[in-house]
Amino acid sequence: MNTNSKIYVAGHNGMVGSALVRKLQQEGYSNIINRTSKELDLRNQQAVDNFFLTEKPEYVFLAAAKVGGILANNTYRANFIYDNLMMEANIINASYNNAVKKLLFLGSSCIYPKLASQPLKEEYLLSGFLEYSNQPYAIAKIAGIELCESYRSQYDCNFISVMPTNLYGTNDNYHPENSHALPALLRKIILAQRNQESEVVIWGTGTPKREFLHVDDLADACYFLMKDYNEKGIINVGCGIDISINELAILIAKKIGYEGKFVFDESKLDGTPRKLMDVQKITALGWQSKISLEDGIERTIKEINQAKLF
16 A cells, blocks of 8 residues: 555544544545545445446545444444444445455454453454344444455455454544443533533443543554555454543543542443453554553543534
8 A cells, every 4th residue: 555545434534434534644645535424325235336436446444334332232223233234245345346455344342242351352253142232233343354254265355354442532422322431421521520510420330341542543553454464364453451431430530620429320231341452463563552541531622622512
């Protein structure tokens, strides 16, 4: 991949896709093509086929996905499995049909079994039952991995699958019901501080542990892997450090000066007890995360305030 290569970033308006575009532009890549969801419905096979036939991208970053937090995943189960299956199948098949040189498929840490040993090694895939609340999304992502592996096996396609941990940062979703854990906490605690509220209600027990990676670190890892990784099998991307939801809330409160108390609504789902990625594989290749959680949260709070996101 060189700076003149024609690159398609599917999902360029999303948090991950926009971070990938920023990274590529920073590295001097200018021949980047994209389409909004209104311009191209990735669930429509004929539309995707026509797009690839016309544009002929050489490299594809498949970051397009229907995503959401635990409530959205559990509520819109059919939408999450259908939309993600259709998008990935159409793009991966069109990439094969149009001789794309390399495709990078973005999965998720939720592909791993709910009670898998920690940290999560790549070989744990399909070794146990999934977390029920996001099972449709996880199964769709596992299908995407299998698509990449099968096209590699049958047609010798250079399609790779990258499994990021929980992400946050620029262009995140702060919807009060459909956001992930970290942006949801940021919104609640920032608003509590502004409104001088004495307490913040947090879903679940606060005990589940999660690993968080700034989206710019993920974009850096994907760029690295697109250049240097061509092997079969999935590869994890994370920082290798996790934190409990309660500890995360305390950290956010510290960063914005909130002194109220936290109340945990234990009637809400906790999800998987712990999700920590084993990152030995990518570390051995020479990549590691650079943005600490504290620095990343500070940067994100600044962006929220500057953009007046809520």
